[in-house]
Amino acid sequence: MSNAYDHNAAILVAVDCTILGFGDGKLKLLLFKRRVEPFKGQWSLIGSFVKPKEGVLEAATRVLKDYTGLQNVFLEELSYFGNPDRDPGGRVITLAHYALMRIGEQDEQLVEKYNAQWFEVDKLPDLVLDHRRIVEKALEKLRRKARYRPIGFELLPQKFTIPQLKSLYDAIHQKNLDRRNFRKKILSMDIIEKLDEKDKTGSKKGAFLYQFNREKYDALVARGVNFEL
Amino acid sequence: MSNAYDHNAAILVAVDCTILGFGDGKLKLLLFKRRVEPFKGQWSLIGSFVKPKEGVLEAATRVLKDYTGLQNVFLEELSYFGNPDRDPGGRVITLAHYALMRIGEQDEQLVEKYNAQWFEVDKLPDLVLDHRRIVEKALEKLRRKARYRPIGFELLPQKFTIPQLKSLYDAIHQKNLDRRNFRKKILSMDIIEKLDEKDKTGSKKGAFLYQFNREKYDALVARGVNFEL
DNA sequence: CCAAAAGTGTTATCGCTACACCCATGA
DNA sequence: TCATGGGTGTAGCGATAACACTTTTGG
Numbered sequence: 001m002s003n004a005y006d007h008n009a010a011i012l013v014a015v016d017c018t019i020l021g022f023g024d025g026k027l028k029l030l031l032f033k034r035r036v037e038p039f040k041g042q043w044s045l046i047g048s049f050v051k052p053k054e055g056v057l058e059a060a061t062r063v064l065k066d067y068t069g070l071q072n073v074f075l076e077e078l079s080y081f082g083n084p085d086r087d088p089g090g091r092v093i094t095l096a097h098y099a100l101m102r103i104g105e106q107d108e109q110l111v112e113k114y115n116a117q118w119f120e121v122d123k124l125p126d127l128v129l130d131h132r133r134i135v136e137k138a139l140e141k142l143r144r145k146a147r148y149r150p151i152g153f154e155l156l157p158q159k160f161t162i163p164q165l166k167s168l169y170d171a172i173h174q175k176n177l178d179r180r181n182f183r184k185k186i187l188s189m190d191i192i193e194k195l196d197e198k199d200k201t202g203s204k205k206g207a208f209l210y211q212f213n214r215e216k217y218d219a220l221v222a223r224g225v226n227f228e229l
Numbered sequence: 230m231s232n233a234y235d236h237n238a239a240i241l242v243a244v245d246c247t248i249l250g251f252g253d254g255k256l257k258l259l260l261f262k263r264r265v266e267p268f269k270g271q272w273s274l275i276g277s278f279v280k281p282k283e284g285v286l287e288a289a290t291r292v293l294k295d296y297t298g299l300q301n302v303f304l305e306e307l308s309y310f311g312n313p314d315r316d317p318g319g320r321v322i323t324l325a326h327y328a329l330m331r332i333g334e335q336d337e338q339l340v341e342k343y344n345a346q347w348f349e350v351d352k353l354p355d356l357v358l359d360h361r362r363i364v365e366k367a368l369e370k371l372r373r374k375a376r377y378r379p380i381g382f383e384l385l386p387q388k389f390t391i392p393q394l395k396s397l398y399d400a401i402h403q404k405n406l407d408r409r410n411f412r413k414k415i416l417s418m419d420i421i422e423k424l425d426e427k428d429k430t431g432s433k434k435g436a437f438l439y440q441f442n443r444e445k446y447d448a449l450v451a452r453g454v455n456f457e458l
Numbered sequence: 459c460c461a462a463a464a465g466t467g468t469t470a471t472c473g474c475t476a477c478a479c480c481c482a483t484g485a
Numbered sequence: 486t487c488a489t490g491g492g493t494g495t496a497g498c499g500a501t502a503a504c505a506c507t508t509t510t511g512g
Contacts, residue, residue: 005319009281010239013311013322052238052320056311077308080324082242082285090234091281093242095309095322148373163491180493181475203490204483226457228474392464409466410502432463434509 014094015060016047016131018078018138019068021103022155026120027171028103029135031127032067033115038089039128045135046114047094060097067114069107074100074154079137086130098138100154146172150191150220150227153212161199161207162186169229177229185229191217243323244289245276245360247307247367248297250332251384254396255349257332258364260356261296262344267318268357274364275343276323289326296343298336303329303383308366315359327367329383375401379420379449379456382441390428390436391415398458406458414458420446 019030034044046067050059057077065071075097082093103118110116119125121139124132145151152168166182186192191212198206248259263273275296279288286306294300304326311322332347339345348354350368353361374380381397395411415421420441427435 005241005278005321009278011242011279011281012234013240013242049234049238050240050311050322052240053313055313056309056322079306080285080309082279082324084282084284092234093279093285093324095311144377161491178476179491180477183492184494185474200483204485205481205489205491206483207491390464407502407504408464409504412465413467414501429510432509433511434462434464436464 012092013050014047014092016045016094016096017060017064018045018098018135020100022168023103025167028118029121030116030118034128042128043125044128045131056095064099069110081130096134102157147228159209159211163207191220241321242279243276243321245274245323245325246293247274247327247364249329251397252332256400257347258350259345259347263357271357272354273357274360285324293328298339310359325363331386376457388438388440392436420449
């Protein structure tokens with residue numbers, strides 16, 4: 001490799017992915033057993049070095065696919081973590097990302113192969129390096145983002161009930177919203193459609209399933225509508 | 230240099246700073262003549278490679294100080310730009326930042342030395358590499374940030390009038406707010422204090438100068454108050 | 459004296475909050 | 486039949502939006 005800037009010191013650049021999901025009324029994080037020294041065997045986010053001819057987001061997408069089998073999930077830049085001594089293995093700057101996915105959609109064989117496991121975000125084990133801080137920042141960002149973008153839908157199954165949706169927002173914002181007001185506001189946005197089916201796993205009576213209207217949803221996102229709840 | 234990850238390819242990492250200011254009712258950007266090949270002599274953001282033992286934010290702070298003489302200005306991470314072919318001079322990932330400062334406070338000798346110049350953000354010259362996109366992203370971020378943080382104060386002189394403050398928000402949000410409602414809302418936040426002086430540059434009658442109360446301002450920021458206008 | 463910007467107050471509307479009762483059903 | 490969660494409507498309040506006239510003063 002040769003280029004015009006060779007006199008400058010090169011640094012290792014990695015990407016890491018914070019994978020968030022939602023189940024049983026809780027926000028969850030998918031963790032993996034680290035497979036390289038140092039700290040081999042401890043819980044970790046997934047990551048990889050960025051390859052010389054690969055874009056950064058491309059690298060994050062690759063990592064996500066390699067470890068979960070999933071493409072086309074919500075994946076976005078989070079922040080850099082570039083402290084010179086953050087990694088005793090060497091000077092590595094990591095570009096942290098966060099992904100939102102539906103629990104259960106990931107490839108089970110891969111999950112097993114890599115010893116992956118979902119943890120509730122408020123019951124996390126110790127993580128390697130500064131991954132704990134990365135996760136905290138991802139949660140902050142999720143909370144902020146959920147205020148101006150209906151990001152929650154990325155975390156629910158295609159068909160969901162309104163109580164499920166409310167419980168997701170409760171988990172994200174760590175508060176307990178009013179059922180009636182929540183329903184009113186969501187319905188007034190006109191982005192979800194009622195189906196004829198009911199989901200009976202949550203109650204005897206059963207709750208109607210909804211799905212969201214992708215077009216209206218995208219239009220809303222594009223307009224940058226306020227999504228405070 | 231030797232470390233546990235040596236088998237991986239190292240990449241050059243840079244920081245760039247988008248410097249925004251406000252004057253004459255317009256948002257402005259401080260640009261510099263690039264001093265290295267390729268594209269030497271063209272308009273550019275300022276930047277530098279991150280040194281081996283230097284943190285990333287530290288590098289951005291250093292750059293800002295070296296080119297403007299200023300420390301303690303608002304400086305924050307923006308985004309990475311990591312396309313493998315974004316820079317024909319080599320594979321460089323840049324970690325873009327944005328800074329907000331008061332026009333006129335920068336060191337004039339340095340500005341002259343580096344051929345720096347303020348441009349209105351909607352009348353920018355061509356910029357090197359992908360710096361145009363970086364600037365656009367910085368403006369988006371500023372607009373978004375200004376909604377939940379009274380960020381505007383970083384851009385005004387210590388003493389300012391309410392019409393000036395309104396004109397700043399008009400410039401940021403590209404709309405023309407109602408004078409009376411603006412005044413009412415700002416004053417209701419109880420973060421600015423009226424002084425006995427008037428500024429007569431804007432009108433014959435003159436407008437009272439205000440300064441903001443740092444403590445109340447910080448408390449508001451910490452509480453994460455809504456700042457929609 | 460007049461042009462130009464600064465300063466002020468009220469009203470109507472909208473959205474949010476709070477809150478209580480009936481419904482459907484499986485056990 | 487009853488316990489459990491699902492579904493609905495309304496009234497009060499606070500914030501926002503719309504809007505017009507008076508004040509000051511340099512030229």
